[in-house]
Amino acid sequence: MEARQPKEVEDARIAIFVKGTKTGEVLNGVMKDMMALKRPDAISFSKKNVIHPLDAQNTASGSSSMSSLEFWSSKNDASMFVIGQTSKKRPNDLTFVRMFDGKVLDIVEAGVENYVSMESVPGSKSTPGHKPLMHFASELFDTHPRFIQLKSMLMSLFNGEVVESIYLKGLEHVISVSLAPTPATLNTTTESTTPLPKVHIRTYTTRLLASGSRIPRVELTPMGPSMDLVLRRHTNPDPELLKQAMRRPKLKKTDVEKGLGKKRKNLDVDEMGDLRGRVHVGKQDLSRLQTRKMKGLKAGAFEDGGDDGAGGSGSDDGEVSQKKRKLS
């Protein structure tokens, strides 16, 4: 139970892959390959389940699927669901559900097309448990709310773990998510009738080649699975729930000590990004400053030559003794 308590820095989301009432060959393959990518944080529900999370909440099937999602989430400590279901109306339907605190946060539904399985692509595969690199290509991932949500959802699924350090040679594969060219009529703010561009998901293994510098040159080979997604229905997160979910922990004490969030004295960064320090030196004693020696300026030069020499040596003695005192 203690392992399931809320943590400041969270582990990767555990995903449950659920089969609906009817899954075709395509969806079975998609779920299997996605699980292979998500392992070891993946749980498979191999039996059929009556689940329709995007149906209206007030209908019997809608409300019961919400409650079963919540139940499964609490039982398995899972916070992500991938539901596969095919029907005449929505063929090869893949639904991503994200949870927060045991409640459904948001749902994205997409149809799968042009699926190529991992097995059918020859070549080496990534080791299970290795973190994937992720690549998103299109300006819509920064502008369009549907694609921002999709990006966030896929990152939560595959890459949502905060890690401090990583072994660079262990980065074996890339999940690339790219879009078809943006239609000119696509409006980013309102729900328009223009069909959303297709999403192309491809996976590649990386090969690091020498480039003559520390940074290697990367070449990619298709690994599989690859599929195209057509976005269908979705739900937006409840704003109150999202606000809670987006809360960040306060700065850690070590960060504060390092100077993050705390102002360090006499140190600042200048325009060029260089760290500049200020050093305070004691007040200079100008009375002992050696100026140009001139006969006429010597003390007692007019009175007596011998006296002057003795006085000079006397003062020297005084200085020496002072130094000694400082040393001791």
Add this chain to the structure above:
Amino acid sequence: MDVSNILADHAEKIKSTEVETDTPLDVDAGFLTVTDPNPIDGESYESSLETHLLSLARTGTQALLNALFSLPTTSSPDGPLAQLPAPTTQLPRTKPLPKIKPLTKWEQFAKAKGIQGKSKEKREKKVWDEERQEWINRWGKDAKNKQVEEQWITEVPMNADIDFDPRKAARDERKARVTKNQKQHEANAARAQKTGSSASSNPEREAHKKDLERTLAMSRTSTASMGKFDRKLEGEKKMKGIKRKFDPTEGSVSAESKAALDLLSKMNSDARKTRMTEAQRPSKKSRTSHGGNEVEDPEGKVLNVRKAVRFASKGRGGAALGREREKAGKLGKSGKGKRR
């Protein structure tokens, strides 16, 4: 010597790691993610999809790896580890932030005094036994804290009672420690519960506290200087006064006109009636009776005795009024006499 040819050859052999795009790619090294904000090129997309996607992915991955390989590294037994920065993308959390555990009484004390004890994680269940040369339980079966009571022979002090049982003494001591710890644990839990929930868990206690605070405030202002020149105690809080509230200078016109009209209607009305209405108000009545100067007439009118006395004596006070009346009585008597 011209090295440009050699350099060109070398460059041809080893392909560059540079990435050229119209807008720089958005790299989030913390989540190992790169986002390409450039619009998709329609022509290459149409001509051959897979090569287009591959080249896009390669450019993105190269940019990401460039960022990752320039991160500072630390060495580990498996090889160099790149230190990842904090992610810039904000993803929703799985669970809410952990609640802050309230400090125990000892932790509070240690914090106030700056005591840095051993951290709790370091206290392990097993302890090393020098005699037996093995790890044994700190508590539980065959534990270190039961060694005295379980050993087969125990030394008894010379001055001990005749019925002194060293095993029982050791056991009692251990049991006492356990009960004490349990009690402290319960007290800490209760305190945590209290701070966790609202402060008004015990309304009686709250009322008593309020009453005490009121009494304290009254006593503090009961010196000759109204508490101004009293010696301050250490940690004494500054007394909170009652803040005067003023209506805002700019308000709604309707409210202002209503207030003015109310005042006007009050001024126009019969003064006695006004007083009557005021007297009938329960809140006013209680407030005025609190002052002590007002006396309720049997007829139901409120009489301000002090004001009445001042009016009757023309501002000279009740004593003067009494003297005058006495004088008038004497004068009357003498007058009678004169008449006679």
